[in-house]
Amino acid sequence: xxxxxxxxxxxxxxLGTISPEDRKQLEELMAVDxxxxxxxxxxxxxxKALIHARHxxxxxKLRELDKDDMKQSGFAPxxxxxxxxxxxxxxxxxxxxxxxxxxxxxxxxxxxxxDVNVSYPTRPQFQETLDDANEAFxxxxxxxxxxxxxxxxxxxxxxxxxTRWHILLAQLALEGPTSNWKVGMEIFSREAxxxxxxxxGQLTTLFDSWTYKFFYVRMRDNLSAIKPKLI
Amino acid sequence: xxxxxxxxxxxxxxxxxxxxxxxxxxxxxxxAFSSMGQRCxxxxxLWLNQYSMIEIAQKMSLSNDAMARKIKFECxxxxxxxxxxxxxxxx
Numbered sequence: 001x002x003x004x005x006x007x008x009x010x011x012x013x014x015l016g017t018i019s020p021e022d023r024k025q026l027e028e029l030m031a032v033d034x035x036x037x038x039x040x041x042x043x044x045x046x047x048k049a050l051i052h053a054r055h056x057x058x059x060x061k062l063r064e065l066d067k068d069d070m071k072q073s074g075f076a077p078x079x080x081x082x083x084x085x086x087x088x089x090x091x092x093x094x095x096x097x098x099x100x101x102x103x104x105x106x107x108x109x110x111x112x113x114x115d116v117n118v119s120y121p122t123r124p125q126f127q128e129t130l131d132d133a134n135e136a137f138x139x140x141x142x143x144x145x146x147x148x149x150x151x152x153x154x155x156x157x158x159x160x161x162x163t164r165w166h167i168l169l170a171q172l173a174l175e176g177p178t179s180n181w182k183v184g185m186e187i188f189s190r191e192a193x194x195x196x197x198x199x200x201g202q203l204t205t206l207f208d209s210w211t212y213k214f215f216y217v218r219m220r221d222n223l224s225a226i227k228p229k230l231i
Numbered sequence: 232x233x234x235x236x237x238x239x240x241x242x243x244x245x246x247x248x249x250x251x252x253x254x255x256x257x258x259x260x261x262x263a264f265s266s267m268g269q270r271c272x273x274x275x276x277l278w279l280n281q282y283s284m285i286e287i288a289q290k291m292s293l294s295n296d297a298m299a300r301k302i303k304f305e306c307x308x309x310x311x312x313x314x315x316x317x318x319x320x321x322x
Contacts, residue, residue, distance in 0.1 A: 045311070048256070048313040049263050056261070
């Protein structure tokens with residue numbers, strides 16, 4: 001019978017579908033004929049290679065199924081979480097930097113408390129006006145603060161520097177670092193006593209820095225461009 | 232009533248340890264198998280999955296089961312040679 005040839009037996013043997021009688025005959029043949037034994041062994045090795053290929057194929061199919069499942073369930077890969085976190089962190093940083101470099105915030109941060117640096121004249125009315133000016137400044141009523149500070153002219157150079165400093169800060173908060181303001185601040189930094197001179201120097205340097213230009217000027221321009229679209 | 236299809240296993244497949252391959256073996260088998268053409272790979276995998284020669288002929292659009300048997304025989308012979316030559320190279 002054509003089917004009961006050696007290759008047929010080997011095929012059935014490898015697939016595990018050989019009948020017990022045929023298996024017995026094949027094993028007897030292998031025992032007496034080394035060339036048959038070698039042929040069967042070579043076939044076993046090739047069969048193993050096939051099994052390995054099938055395992056690999058199954059693994060790939062399972063991976064594809066996993067991917068499909070992930071897509072269907074809307075599960076985002078791990079890196080996406082980190083990416084989103086990074087973007088969020090960067091946005092937060094830029095947002096905070098934007099407010100850090102806001103002229104109004106800069107003015108508030110540079111307010112100098114009168115208890116520490118200023119010796120007041122003894123006039124009670126002067127003291128009252130100074131308190132009102134400071135309060136107006138701290139409550140961000142910069143227009144009033146400017147008017148009140150301007151009324152506080154005294155022969156005392158430190159007191160004058162104090163009022164001038166806060167007038168400049170209030171102008172900064174209202175209009176930003178305009179060219180006139182920068183000129184005024186430069187003159188002030190040359191003429192004023194410490195600590196006003198060094199503070200004024202720091203402020204003028206800040207407004208020329210790339211961080212201010214990048215985080216505030218650029219962002220402000222971009223935001224003002226987006227705003228009408230959003231509205 | 233639906234019955235589960237009875238699974239048939241190959242000559243040693245009922246013993247899983249026989250198919251835990253070493254890294255060397257995996258590389259050798261993979262090289263041998265990937266050296267064959269796409270058609271040969273397909274025929275042999277169908278045969279391994281116990282498809283009949285008639286089914287293989289239908290799936291592969293071959294003229295008849297004899298042609299499928301012939302192609303399977305030639306492809307398996309080629310695979311044996313490739314695995315054997317891989318063995319020799321390794322030694």
